[in-house]
Amino acid sequence: MDVEAAKLIGAGLATISLAGAGIGIGNIFAQYIAGSMRNPGASKQVFGNVLLGFALTEAVALYALVMAFLIMFS
């Protein structure tokens, strides 16, 4: 198998880990919606934490993307 083919396969395999990140991000917003339906007054207060949690979880997805790029382009 030559290097180009192996690189493409490696990059494809590296993106499997994005499934976990997708579940995590959905979890954050699901909990936010459920929580703000129970306590609508607090929803504005907690939205800042929602954005922080989203960005931190998205970061893990992007680490996987960086690995895929590294495998593919070097």
Added chain:
Amino acid sequence: MTEKHSPLDQFTIQRIFEMKIGNIDISLTNSSLMMIAVLLILNVFLIYATKKKSVVPGRLQSIAEMSYEMIYNTTQSNLGNDGKRLFPLVYTLFMFILLCNMLGLIPYSFTVTSHIIITFALAFGVFLLATILGFVLHGHKYLRLFLPKGVPIFLIPILVPIEIVSYISRPISLAVRLAANMMAGHTIIKVFASFVVVLGIWGIAPLLFIVVLYVLETLIAFLQAYVFAVLTCLYISDSFHPEH
């Protein structure tokens, strides 16, 4: 035939104006030109917007005051009274990263923060500040950061190395988060742009999607700058109070 283009070509650094001191290359590149532009825009905007210090602010002064207030509330809520000492650093970091991200969205410009060396310089600076501040303020007791309260004795050999690794990984994650977000966003837009060219008349569909992607990219630009600022506050609040 034309040479092979890749969507990552937009991140190459090109020299605009060659300058050398001895062996050191200090040319003006597209990256440093964008940083100078960010500097000029920030300074001119902030100085001009707050010139008439009217009690009821006009539009421009409102924008400056809103950004000030947002970062001020963040530092106050994370750091308490020490937030006042930290506020200039966090505000500078936030405005610099925000404007660098935003200016990269203009077509044909260059995103400064998409290079890991630049974001790592910023993140490592914050890490050094947090560590040195912790040791200056608390001496060797700063190492209590790695040992949360109420841990059973037999868990200590497992927990402390994990905490140390997670502490060391803070600047790395801070840097990679910002650089990867910027790079991924721009790469996706470039890839969809190549679809527009290939599809001819049906290229209208990827074009509309690119418009949506630009909205997402604007949101991400703002969010990543805010997350960098918040995490800076959190890491430095850890060095003020090492016992969680």
